[in-house]
Amino acid sequence: MSFTLCRGQQTCAQQGMETTMIKRIYIDNFKCLVNFELQLQELTLLLGPNGVGKSSVLEVMFALRQLLAGLAKVTDRGIFPTSTLTRWQDRKIQVVELDAVLEGREYRYGLEVEHDPANRRARIARERLELHGAPLFSLEQGEVQLYRDNLSEGPCFSADWSESAMARVPPRQDNTHLTCFLDFMRKVIVCGLYPASFEAESSTEDAVLDRDARNFAAWYRHLLLERQDLVPDFTKALQDVIPGFRGIRMEKVGLDTRALMVIFEQFDQRYELRLDEISDGQRALVALYSLIHLAAGQGYTLFLDEPDNYVALAEIQPWLIELADACGDKVPQGVLCSHHPELIDYLGPDRGVLLNTENSGVTRARALAETDVGGGLKLSETIARGWQQ
């Protein structure tokens, strides 16, 4: 698979829709995803049967985010270990491509991971970033070639094959485009909320939300530092959602450690509960509304697995509506995976992408807006009956 931009293809940016979002993800030889291509909108719902690869798409995005944030090596658990190679074939190269439009500029990032299954080792064979088809960064066989913003050749050097060499490029005045892409990718949130794991205490401010949001309190501390001004809006939203909720405060419980306390006023009483003392559903609501209101305007792209888990039925559509309004505006982009009828019926007809396994075993994605499914039934009912095929 080449990293060359498809020049004949007219993109949204060329059509005058200046946006900041990932337009396309290409994945080859990762779990069940073989030669798999996915087009994304400002808000996209991935749906389809179990085992078709929805969560694998999020795993790849998580791996890219970790690599490009310089937080992981290629063989780390949850990145691209050899166990993620597609099992029913024996190709050793995994390929990921990502097309993004950032402030109207078209980027293509490409990564090739070469595996040595016998020794369970892997290395990055190629890594490349292009802007409008011209290279900004290239890694081939361990040799990095940098390019300046004016597309002239910059320095070249040898790099560690086990991690993203691009993540190690420091920001400079002449590589603002490359830095812009890295900043964008470092603000990708890939999360499947697991409220039971949420820790109430934190001794750090974490810029990155964990895959299960267990470090929510530390991430909240980070957001507080970044944008204190967003807290009133966030608090107001939760006051509408959680009965008795009044606010959140960080209580000092150690030298650097603070506990996230949720303040309630209810039954003529004012009381506080630690984050790990409120219900799973309330924790999920706190996290879900923070992703819209506290992440607002900060460039966070959201990839959320089953955001409906733990949340009461009546709370799902209001949150979805808020998210849909925010995406493309306060939040650059959202990609959700879900089997829940509320998400399927509200988002599916316009924003749903159905993943299906073909007879060959290959997973294909098709936008439901371009597909004749349903026959007047609710989309969730069509899918429940298996009539979407």
Place this chain on the structure above:
Amino acid sequence: MQLVLLCEDSQHETFARRFLGKAGWSTRRLRIERVPPPRGSGAAFVRDRFPEELSAYRANRHRVAQGLIVLLDGDSRGVDARLKELESACREQGIDARTDDDRVAVFVPTWNIETWLAYLSGTDVDETKKDYPRLDRPRDCQQHVNVLWDMCHRRALRQPAPPSLEAACAEYQGRMPS
């Protein structure tokens, strides 16, 4: 949920929801019911679903339900014909047609919602023609909603206004729940 919004598509929904938002209806008090795929039969879906929603509203109006908002395109048929279709759908289901006591407002943009959007962006429109472009994104209708809100507030649509919008304003003033 206190207000159910029964409509054809995401442009209907966004337009109505944002207008209701200006009137003080928060998203949390709304329940959205939209046409399932495939498209092309939106008005028929709304018509078929209307008796069920009207019945549910009546059964719950003394406890929680405060109203029912319906949006369906007039297409070539127009406002009166669509209202008659809804009445007829109720009759077929053995349900009394909408009465003055029901806080049930029916809006029938004709030819479709794009006619209203074109009018609200300053164009003189002819609602007997299906001539007006769709917005790139449904949420781009906020400025149109603002214009309509100002006109409604002053009870003065810019003339000449499409008759279906005049009818909608009367419907809003007379039937919307407070």
